[in-house]
Amino acid sequence: MIKILPSILAADLLHMGDDIRRMLDAGADGLHVDIMDAHFVPNLSFAPAMVKAIKGRFPAAYQDVHLMMDNPEAYIDTFIAAGADAVTVHAEIGGDAAKLLRDIRMKGARAGISIKPCTPAEEVFDLLPLCDLVLVMTVEPGFGGQKFMAEMMPKIVALRQAGFTGQIMVDGGVNESTAAQCVAAGADALVMGTALLKAVDPAAVVRACRALEEKA
Ligand code: DX5
Numbered sequence: 377m378i379k380i381l382p383s384i385l386a387a388d389l390l391h392m393g394d395d396i397r398r399m400l401d402a403g404a405d406g407l408h409v410d411i412m413d414a415h416f417v418p419n420l421s422f423a424p425a426m427v428k429a430i431k432g433r434f435p436a437a438y439q440d441v442h443l444m445m446d447n448p449e450a451y452i453d454t455f456i457a458a459g460a461d462a463v464t465v466h467a468e469i470g471g472d473a474a475k476l477l478r479d480i481r482m483k484g485a486r487a488g489i490s491i492k493p494c495t496p497a498e499e500v501f502d503l504l505p506l507c508d509l510v511l512v513m514t515v516e517p518g519f520g521g522q523k524f525m526a527e528m529m530p531k532i533v534a535l536r537q538a539g540f541t542g543q544i545m546v547d548g549g550v551n552e553s554t555a556a557q558c559v560a561a562g563a564d565a566l567v568m569g570t571a572l573l574k575a576v577d578p579a580a581v582v583r584a585c586r587a588l589e590e591k592a
């Protein structure tokens with residue numbers, strides 16, 4: 377079953393609760409929460425307080441937290457305590473990614489590793505047994521609304537060929553048309569910011585993306 381995760385980075389910040397309600401009503405499987413530190417990426421976004429606030433208002437909403445930050449080890453506990461169901465760290469941060477992934481699982485969340493466009497899939501092969509999900513970036517992390525990089529699709533194929541049976545999530549420029557390539561390559565989770573939050577009929581976008589599974 378394909379999971380559709382709207383990225384709240386594309387929400388109207390002054391109507392966050394309404395936008396989240398609209399996304400959940402449209403049939404989304406949860407929320408993708410982008411955390412940026414102005415260091416690992418050249419932008420700032422949300423803090424653990426946002427995850428906590430969402431948890432308070434929408435306790436049943438699955439929160440997929442994407443940490444685009446250096447030193448994520450200092451914040452993993454805080455995000456999980458705030459309500460993160462999955463926590464994804466970047467392979468490019470250096471340091472002991474295996475330890476981080478183990479920690480995330482030990483603390484009761486699903487563990488993910490993400491790769492930027494410049495990072496080959498092979499770099500994370502050793503980590504796959506520790507991962508519940510792999511997040512393949514199809515834009516340079518940092519901003520919503522960028523153009524989808526189709527040349528990342530072979531990474532998804534390579535991850536499946538390496539035997540990874542967990543979730544493969546695609547993030548960046550995913551819309552109704554680019555989603556088809558992701559699903560055909562073997563992805564089963566789609567992060568959609570602009571394409572869902574700015575859609576006139578988000579439920580129709582969710583339905584169209586789910587229907588891709590039958591074609592794959
Ligand atoms: C980019 C973020 C994405 C972003 C996607 O760094 O990780 O999750 O919100 O936005 P769209 O779907 O608009 O490309």
Ligand code: ZN
Nearest residue numbers: 410442547567
């Ligand atoms: Zn993201």
